[in-house]
Amino acid sequence: MKRLCLAVAFFLVAAMAAGCTKGENGQKKLNVWQIEGLAYDGNVVAENEDFRIYDFVFMHFCTDADHKEDALNKAHLFSVIYEIARLNNPLSEEEKEEILRISEELAKDNAELYLNKGFENVLQYKLFTLMENTINKYKSSVFDKYDINDDELLDYYKQNIKKYRSVELQVLFYSLKDENGNKLSQEVIDEKIEKAESYLDKIQTSSDMDDLILDESEDPGVIETGGRMTVSLEGYQNKDDEFYAFSSNPDLKTGDMTVIVDEYGIYLVRCDGFEDYENSEEVRDAVYNDYCTLKFLKEMEAHLDDEKYHLEDIKEDIMDKIITQYQWD
16 A cells, blocks of 8 residues: 655654664764764865764654653764655755755844744754755655555554544534623523523534534634634643543533533533544544555664764764753753
């Protein structure tokens, strides 16, 4: 089974899995990372003898690492994959030039674009972007060789369902305040709750719920939203509230309803469907790419102990700066 994998995607979407840092095993550590493979910009790089790719790759992964070792692991694995990728399925000169042009154009008037990614200058950002695209092109060629069937993908989806599933909700809102902003009496609130609960057995279809929302909702934005909201189980911010509890119920079915009461109002909630593996090509593609990436990273981790890919230690001044910046031990 094959699906489209972006060969020259501009940013590497898959997060790099943690690998193993280089060991002190007496093997000579090579300098293949400094300039080799970046000859398109050789003059600029070669003028600075202290320029080392591994250093700024490490600086980039520090931006969202939990600790120094986490960043080192990710930077090491990324660098190894890049070296393997450029040797096995390199970018063409035309592809390089286009990537460089786009990345330079993006960064020209937006320093935060590269500074927020841990880079000190546009050159580092451009080179890292080139590395990302080199890896993506190689990944695509590797994915094409995998023999993956639907059962494997469905099993992987079920194991990680909250990462991919979104729930479509219809919501009728009753406010706990009057038109002047004063809180309603408990008696009136109880009447509204009872009214919302009375609809639980009456609403049969999505259309019924739409009509009820337009007729009775006290949400001022209901005309624009139609009372609809999407709950992404992976990205939902407050996983303690009742909307998430309702949406994440593994037994939830289209048409199921509930009444939720919080400090802001009363909500009659109906599940109107799902965006998931069964009905979304986008979700199926994401599952395929994530599953293939998992297999790919496991294969790549086997190269971490190869003496060809031992890297020099991060420069001392860079490590001191990083430890101070992120307050790591």
